Amino acid sequence: xxxxxxxxxxxxxxxxxxxxxxxxxxxxxxxxxxxxxxxxxxxxxxxxxxxxxxxxxxxxxxxx
Numbered sequence: 001x002x003x004x005x006x007x008x009x010x011x012x013x014x015x016x017x018x019x020x021x022x023x024x025x026x027x028x029x030x031x032x033x034x035x036x037x038x039x040x041x042x043x044x045x046x047x048x049x050x051x052x053x054x055x056x057x058x059x060x061x062x063x064x
Contacts (some may be wrong), residue, residue, distance in 0.1 A: 001027060 004027050007020035014020065 003027075 004023040005022050
């Protein structure tokens with residue numbers, strides 16, 4: 001993020017000529033990797049919650 005901000009701070013012409021494209025592409029790749037890690041952790045948590053809910057419903061059905 002800092003590299004992109006520094007590049008943009010150089011001025012409009014620097015940005016307009018595409019001199020910041022590499023910094024932006026690097027930033028996008030980094031954010032994409034972080035989002036993927038976060039989503040993977042969230043998926044694991046959701047699967048655990050669903051398993052607990054299924055178990056509770058199974059217990060309720062057995063006791064009814």
